[in-house]
Amino acid sequence: MGKSRIEALYEQVRAIAPTSGEAPPSGLVEVVPGIRVLALRTPTLPPAAHTNVYLVGPEKGPVAVVDPGSPYPDQQAILDTVLGEIPISRVLLTHHHGDHVGGAAELATKWNVPIAAHPLTAKRLAGRVAITELLDDGVDVNGAVCVHTPGHAEGHLVFEVGEVAIAGDMVAGIGTILIDPDEGDMTQYLASLERMRSRNQRVLLPAHGPAIREGEAKLTEYLAHRRMREQRVVDALAGAPKTIAQLVEIAYSDTPRFLWGLAERSLLAHLAKLVGDGAARSLDGGLWSR
Numbered sequence: 001m002g003k004s005r006i007e008a009l010y011e012q013v014r015a016i017a018p019t020s021g022e023a024p025p026s027g028l029v030e031v032v033p034g035i036r037v038l039a040l041r042t043p044t045l046p047p048a049a050h051t052n053v054y055l056v057g058p059e060k061g062p063v064a065v066v067d068p069g070s071p072y073p074d075q076q077a078i079l080d081t082v083l084g085e086i087p088i089s090r091v092l093l094t095h096h097h098g099d100h101v102g103g104a105a106e107l108a109t110k111w112n113v114p115i116a117a118h119p120l121t122a123k124r125l126a127g128r129v130a131i132t133e134l135l136d137d138g139v140d141v142n143g144a145v146c147v148h149t150p151g152h153a154e155g156h157l158v159f160e161v162g163e164v165a166i167a168g169d170m171v172a173g174i175g176t177i178l179i180d181p182d183e184g185d186m187t188q189y190l191a192s193l194e195r196m197r198s199r200n201q202r203v204l205l206p207a208h209g210p211a212i213r214e215g216e217a218k219l220t221e222y223l224a225h226r227r228m229r230e231q232r233v234v235d236a237l238a239g240a241p242k243t244i245a246q247l248v249e250i251a252y253s254d255t256p257r258f259l260w261g262l263a264e265r266s267l268l269a270h271l272a273k274l275v276g277d278g279a280a281r282s283l284d285g286g287l288w289s290r
Helices: 005-016 073-083 104-111 119-125 186-198 215-236 244-251 257-277
Strands: 029-032 035-041 050-056 063-066 088-092 115-117 144-148 157-161 164-168 203-206 281-283 287-289
Touching: 005 257, 029 203, 035 073, 050 203, 073 104, 088 104, 104 115, 115 119, 186 215, 186 257, 203 215, 215 244, 215 257, 244 257, 257 281
Parallel strands: 063 088, 088 115, 164 203
Antiparallel strands: 029 035, 035 050, 050 063, 144 157, 157 164, 281 287
């Protein structure tokens, strides 16, 4: 199977974009009681270079392993060493993207445990990763409550443990979150951020970067940023009809040019939302207008 459009763009950005100079904690670290994190190198989007693997459960196990995303044997070996002394019950996936599932099948086979995810994630991974347990909104698994948060990906799940949320790619401790219209939906993403904020999740544990201790403030910041960007798109639509390239140049003028390929995908997600809101129109010839 060939690379998707977004995977090709990720490769282009990785080839030229710097990663963060701040190294993640090495080894297994407790972030809150009952949840430990291990950052493993993955082919993710800079400035991030790692995906956080979370172990949920008591110190002596059994634990659920969330998002073992590294496809690299040396990184998988690090996780295997950690788990050599901790029994595991299952693998949990927040969503289907490669930097979250890259080591899931190998891990599940090695330890003979199921892989659990939302049905829509299972559909996306069909033929690549076998999902053997289906999870949906409200299900309690290993003491973590599943919250369906579509937007970044249609089957995205957040795992709540009390007032702590393993947030996957809803927010990031480093970098940003891309909403790609082929796999995500801006209207759903904003609604999911609002839902998370309403649930009083005080600590957010993202897939990339450090724990976010002021969860409500971060969710408010994310909502404000998306609304700011939407307004820039609306403003760019004023006047004569414009192409996608012209809209990117205006609405993302504050974004480095080497990221404009990804910005175009985000722009299309905003435009899809605006069309649904009656605030944008697609015209003949690849032009867009209010």
